Amino acid sequence: MRYVVSGLVGMLAATMFSACASAASGHVVLYSANDDTVNKMVANGFKQATGITVDVISTGSGVLFRRIASEKGNPQGDVVWGVSASLLKQNSKYFQxxxxxxADQVPAQYRDPGNLWLGTNIQVAVIGQNTKAIPAGQGPKTWNDLMDPKWKGxxxxxxxxxSGFSYATASALLGVWGDNDAAWAKLRKLIANTxxxxxxxLVYDGIGSGEYPLGITLEYAGYLWARNGAPVSVIYPADGTVALAEGAAIIKGDPNSVNARALVDYLASKPTQEMLLKATFRRPARQDVALTDAKGMPPLSQIKLLPYDDQKWEAARARTLRKLKDVIQETR
Known part of the structure; x- marks a missing residue:
């Protein structure tokens, strides 16, 4: 996926706060679960604004935290970004x-009360549909619809x-379905089709290319593909969905702490969140950023949101992941 962001990075650099300039040398290591285009946009903008080089290590959020845990005696990264709030909460012992x-522009539910992590954007789980593969109007409308055998494969x-958000989606469905044997049977039926x-x-790109006619995905990816001309539509399940923060944190004992703080300030700033909304449809966590640059994206008040007990599902993560792993293996 390629899109034009000409002028945005330069504008952001020109309006960046002076605090970053005080750290205008060296580099900072960013562990990111975001895609390469977003990582490059942020790295280039931060470099222009501060003179600091961002070395990006990009992979899945679960892999990132396993790496952070393995490096706790000798941290190699400075900032982790683009991962779910549930994973940030679970791994807060690794943050400073x-x-x-x-940060005061971000609602309290999207940031840590002790400033160990901060939400930078809000991700909404949706169903992505390639309308060339499945004509508009003929796709699923609810999570229950995804259990239909015709969608298998x-x-x-x-x-x-x-993926923290895949875990959140699966556990939210388990919760709303009753968190019992019947709920697991329904989830098993859905996963069997996947x-x-x-x-x-890989999910985002597969929907956009048509390799996968449907995908359980995040809203920004669908809007981005559609703006670039791909036949992709975003379906907000009528039976409700989850909206969770994605954020950033400084790794405890990081080797470039001054530059790490500057990078987190940059990620949290209004100009950066406006840039990412306009260029990539990332829904901002800051409440002072309007959605006018994301035509078609509804406000959260217009989306049916499922309740999500993140404390419960954080405590049950290891056990739930084991069961999910078994379900995945048994349904292949």
């Missing part, structure tokens, strides 16, 4: 507190072990 500039899903992929970007 920092009160980013502008046509539906892509990211392995919950590698192609389970290792990274979220």
């Amino acid at each position: 507190a920092y009160a980013a500039k502008g 046509k539906l892509a899903f990211t392995d919950p072990a590698n 192609k389970v992929l290792s990274r979220s970007t």
